[in-house]
Structure formats: C-alpha cells, structure tokens
Amino acid sequence: DTGVSQNPRHKITKRGQNVTFRCDPISEHNRLYWYRQTLGQGPEFLTYFQNEAQLEKSRLLSDRFSAERPKGSFSTLEIQRTEQGDSAMYLCASSFDGEDGYTFGSGTRLTVV
C-alpha cells in the first residue's frame, strides 16, 4: 500500500464547469475525510465517511459540492458550476476509526479561471 492517492494532482477549469476528484485511501482505513486548504491557512473540514456512509458534511459546503464513497473504498468529490472562490488545494485523508493520525494524500490543486 503506497498511502493515500489523489487524482488529478492539478486541475484548471473555467468558471461554471463541473470537476470531479478522486481519492484512494489506505485500504485498511475505514474513515475517509475531505479537507480544503487555501494559501496560508490550515486544512478546513468538508466532509467525512465511515465506510460508505457519509456521516457529516460541513455547513461551509454548498449544495454545489457532493461526495461519494460507493463501496467504502475510493471516494469522489464533485464540484458543480465552479466559482473562482473554489480555487484551493483539496486534500483527502484516511484513518482507522479516527484514531491515531490522519494520513493525507498529496492533494488536488484546483484553479478556476
């Protein structure tokens, strides 16, 4: 297992387009988290899954954002009708039952032009 994998590494999109990111967590980890990070800030919680169930979604997440983890393994994060304010690094992390530390992926850097 090579850790948490995220694709793509970079995404440039025009405002109004839809984008989808993928995260493959560590296989033994049942929890998967999505965070967003902008320059000079700490990671900001978006949502998390325990197995295939989405247990919590941040109030900061508008209805343009949706996340899935259909089989309790990989997860996708979709942003519809992107806006310039969506430009950020989107980080995925996984853990086992929320104990111990999170293992983060390298992130997907989104630029909306």
Add this chain to the structure above:
Amino acid sequence: GQQVMQIPQYQHVQEGEDFTTYCNSSTTLSNIQWYKQRPGGHPVFLIQLVKSGEVKKQKRLTFQFGEAKKNSSLHITATQTTDVGTYFCAGLSNNFNKFYFGSGTKLNVKP
C-alpha cells in the same frame, strides 16, 4: 463552533535556536494532534496527545497538552534547516468526530 488558534503565524530563527508554537482552543479538547507540512507538500502526522498535562518527546521535538486540555505547545530544540515548514495543531472536541486544524505556524530556519 469549535476554533483552534495558533501563534505565532510566522517564526524566523537562526539555525541552532529554539522554536515554540502554541495552540489554543475555545473548547475543551478530547485529543490534539500535530502535523508538519513542508513547502509544496501535504500535512504529515507527527503525534497525538490525549491525557491532561501529557508531555511527549520525539528527538528534538517536545509536545505538551495543557492541564485543562484547551491548549498545547510544540517546542523544537536547536532547530535545523530540515525543520522548515508549517506546523499545524488539530483539535478533536468531545462532540465531534473530526479534527479542526489551526491556521499553522510557518517556521523558517536560516543556516
């Protein structure tokens, strides 16, 4: 909502000097974690503190959890250029199932 604040925002030190970053929470925390993010990298887990007043050491790094479990600190002795990066604390309160990150302290070490 839960807030985790870190100070200072930036710290520039000469190699060999010590460094400390502080983390304060508006609510009592169940756990606190510390992460390091190198420039251009992603956060990497360093340590977790759970008990009131807990102190843990990793080589030149010393982590403390306050008695009231509302604050924490990370101290680096005799910094090296490899310590460069941003250090984040992340707090878990009793009512939540995910960690809230502070805004980080960016450490620059001049050789």
